[in-house]
Amino acid sequence: MVYDNCRKKVIDFLLTQKAADLPVDEFDLTWLKNYWKWMKSVELPGNKTGHADSYVSKHSQIIKNVLTWAKLNKHTDRNPQFRKP
Secondary structure, eight states, X not given: OHXXXXXXXXXXXHXXXXXXXXXXGGOOXXXXXXXXXXXXXXXXXXXXXXXXXXXXXXXXXXXXXXXXXXXXXXXXXXXGGXXXX
């Protein structure tokens, strides 16, 4: 559930940046900082703006872990969505 929420937020962010096809290797510190800014400014239900620092920090850690895992397992040099069975 936590990973799914994070995935949805990252996809929303990339869509707003018109970078939905951004390669994993290019998601660097600059992109993460922009994601942080976006998370702090996104409109939330109840006329609220921006997520709490702890929520954004948790998402940042999840992104880092997933990217590290993908690189270690060599999933960054191909698109797993289009793998042949």
